[in-house]
Amino acid sequence: xxxxxxxxxxxxxxxxxxxxxxxxxxxxxxxxxxxxxxxxxxxxxxxxxxxxxxxxxxxxxxxxxxxxxxxxxxxxxxxxxxxxxxxxxxxxxxxxxxxxxxxxxxxxxxxxxxxxxxxxxxxxxxxxxxxxxxxxxxxxxxxxxxxxxxxxxxxxxxxxxxxxxxxxxxxxxxxxxxxxxxxxxxxxxxxxxxxxxxxxxxxxxxxxxxxxxxxxxxxxxxxxxxxxxxxxxxxxxxxxxxxxxxxxxxxxxxxxxxxxxxxxxxxxxxxxxxxxxxxxxxxxxxxxxxxxxxxxxxxxxxxxxxxxxxxxxxxxxxxxxxxxxxxxxxxxxxxxxxxxxxxxxxxxxxxxxxxxxxxxxxxxxxxxxxxxxxxxxxxxxxxxxxxxxxxxxxxxxxxxxxxxxx
Numbered sequence: 001x002x003x004x005x006x007x008x009x010x011x012x013x014x015x016x017x018x019x020x021x022x023x024x025x026x027x028x029x030x031x032x033x034x035x036x037x038x039x040x041x042x043x044x045x046x047x048x049x050x051x052x053x054x055x056x057x058x059x060x061x062x063x064x065x066x067x068x069x070x071x072x073x074x075x076x077x078x079x080x081x082x083x084x085x086x087x088x089x090x091x092x093x094x095x096x097x098x099x100x101x102x103x104x105x106x107x108x109x110x111x112x113x114x115x116x117x118x119x120x121x122x123x124x125x126x127x128x129x130x131x132x133x134x135x136x137x138x139x140x141x142x143x144x145x146x147x148x149x150x151x152x153x154x155x156x157x158x159x160x161x162x163x164x165x166x167x168x169x170x171x172x173x174x175x176x177x178x179x180x181x182x183x184x185x186x187x188x189x190x191x192x193x194x195x196x197x198x199x200x201x202x203x204x205x206x207x208x209x210x211x212x213x214x215x216x217x218x219x220x221x222x223x224x225x226x227x228x229x230x231x232x233x234x235x236x237x238x239x240x241x242x243x244x245x246x247x248x249x250x251x252x253x254x255x256x257x258x259x260x261x262x263x264x265x266x267x268x269x270x271x272x273x274x275x276x277x278x279x280x281x282x283x284x285x286x287x288x289x290x291x292x293x294x295x296x297x298x299x300x301x302x303x304x305x306x307x308x309x310x311x312x313x314x315x316x317x318x319x320x321x322x323x324x325x326x327x328x329x330x331x332x333x334x335x336x337x338x339x340x341x342x343x344x345x346x347x348x349x350x351x352x353x354x355x356x357x358x359x360x361x362x363x364x365x366x367x368x369x370x371x372x373x374x375x376x377x378x379x380x381x382x383x384x385x386x387x388x389x390x391x392x393x394x395x396x397x398x399x400x401x402x403x404x405x406x
Contacts, residue, residue, distance in 0.1 A: 003030025004368045008195065011090075011097040012036060012074065013081075013114065015043050017147065017177050018211060019103035019131040020070040021184030026099070026191060027073035028361045028370045034097070034385055035071060035376070036090060039078040039404055042378040043067055054352060061352065061377075068356055068375050070184075072348075076376035077385050078406055086405045087112040089390065095122040096389050099191055103131040106141045116206050125204040127194040131187050135210035145211055147177035154179065154215030159222055162237040171235065183214040244290035245269075245297055248327070253310040258301075259323040263287060268320040273304050348374035382406050 008031040012023040020035075020043070027033040037043055045067040051060035052068075077093070080086035091113050094100050100119055102109060109115045116128040130136060133145020151157040151173045161172030190207035198204055216223065221242075222233045233241070238257075240246035245266075246259040260266045263286060270278040278284055278300065283293040290297055305313070310326060317324045328336060334345050347355040351374070361370045386392040386406070400406040 001368060003371060004365065005029040005031040005192075005195075008032070008099065009097040010034065010099040010101060011094040013090075013100065013102035013104065013109070014131060015103060016045055017066070017070055017180035018183040019101055019187070020045075021181060022129070022131060022187035022191065022209075023074065023101050024070050024072050025185070025188040025361075025363070026101075028363060028372070029192075030368070030371070031099070033074040034093060034381075035074040035076050036081065036093075037076055037078050037378060039080055039379065039406060042076070042078070043071070045070070046378065052350075052352065052354070052356065063350070063352070063356070063375070063377065068358065071375040072358060073371075073373040074376055075381035075385055076379055077382045078379035079382075080405050081112050081114065083403075083405055085400070085403075087114065089386070089392075089400075089405070090114055091118070091122070092390055093385070094119050094126075097123075097126075098195070099127045099129065101129045101131065101187065101191065105144060106130070106132055106134075106136045120204070123204075125198055125202060127191055127198060127204050127207065129187055129191050129194075129207040129209060131183060131209045131211075133211045135212065136208050140212070147180040147211075148173060150179040150211045150215045154212055155219050155223065156215060159219070159233050159235060161235045163235045166237070169235070179211055179215040179218065182218050183209060183211045186214045186217075239294070242291065243287055244294045245301060247298070249298075249301060249305050251305050251308050251310050251313055255327055256310055256313065257325050257327065258305075258317070261287075261323065265322050266290065269317060269322045272316045272320045272322065273301075275304065346372055348372055350374040351377050351380055379406070 005026060008026070010023055010026050010031045010033040012033050012035040014020050014023055023033050023035070042062060046062040046064055048064050048066045050065050052063040053059065054061040056062060079090050081090045094114060102114070107115070110118065116130070119126050119128060133150065134140035134143055156178065157171045157173050160174060162169045187207065187209040190209055194205050194207050225231070225233060238248040240259065243259070243261045246261055248255050249258045260269045266284070267279045270276050283296055284290050314324055314326070326332065333339055339345070342360070344360045346358040346360050348358050350356040356374050358372060358374070361372065363370050383397055386397060397406060
């Protein structure tokens with residue numbers, strides 16, 4: 001067994017980020033993923049730049065950074081599922097797979113015979129995963145959703161940003177589509193778990209993954225704090241509301257992050273900065289007291305920190321076991337020695353004849369390592385997959401192309 005999901009076939013009817021991240025994770029673990037894309041257009045993210053240079057509209061390809069980020073290791077099959085013949089081909093291919101992952105609005109695939117009930121008639125043990133904004137039922141079930149909408153609706157956005165009364169106050173979205181990402185990861189966990197269940201029982205099941213569920217879960221302790229106290233958590237900017245000092249501070253080189261999250265770390269920080277007496281101050285003896293006197297502690301730390309340069313602070317605090325770090329931009333990230341040591345920046349050979357950038361999967365298995373492969377060009381594998389799985393020969397394929405079905 002070279003890879004964990006080797007031999008598992010996935011029929012991928014997903015677009016944009018949440019669903020594609022789920023199926024990319026499965027591909028990273030060795031599953032064969034057939035990504036179904038609309039002929040001539042493909043995934044919506046193929047039109048969201050920047051793009052690989054090459055022949056095409058505006059001198060670029062439809063291989064965009066967003067597409068490349070979430071479709072590694074898949075096989076692109078173009079099928080027009082809106083046509084009766086294309087839908088039949090899709091049904092036939094799905095029935096030969098172990099898993100279907102889709103992110104269409106609830107109920108909308110039934111007219112193509114690609115809903116769970118239809119596929120299960122042909123493949124009773126199918127693991128069918130639906131990735132939607134709001135789940136399969138309820139008042140919002142028919143609504144479309146994007147990450148930005150869920151960041152606002154599910155609460156995370158209300159807790160991000162500077163507090164009222166300071167410059168730049170207001171709710172702030174994360175630049176990373178965080179609700180898409182956590183939904184995609186939960187979907188992948190659900191699929192793998194359902195495959196394990198099927199291995200034990202022989203039975204498939206439906207995995208109902210909703211962005212609203214994942215996004216509310218993302219609130220974690222902030223949500224539980226509200227449920228316990230009835231108090232809505234405020235925006236606190238770059239301050240950690242449950243620990244102090246745990247925030248962005250300023251040194252001679254600019255801002256950095258200082259996060260002395262417990263009493264021992266605080267005492268070590270005081271010694272490193274040459275002020276062990278701070279740890280004996282009645283306002284600062286415990287984390288609870290430091291949170292209550294955060295402004296006074298910040299005022300005490302500020303004149304000392306601003307006299308020190310960042311490399312010195314990172315070295316001294318790091319050696320003392322006090323968590324701290326820079327605020328890196330993307331250029332800094334990929335120059336960081338730990339990032340370079342972990343080889344997080346990859347270049348994968350692409351079918352266009354170039355090496356394309358990628359990010360190493362965070363999954364690291366000692367016995368079944370991830371085997372990274374570049375994302376596919378639009379329709380790159382249509383002929384080989386339809387021939388191998390459905391017996392479509394070149395003459396039939398050409399006829400399908402002429403009618404715009406493939």
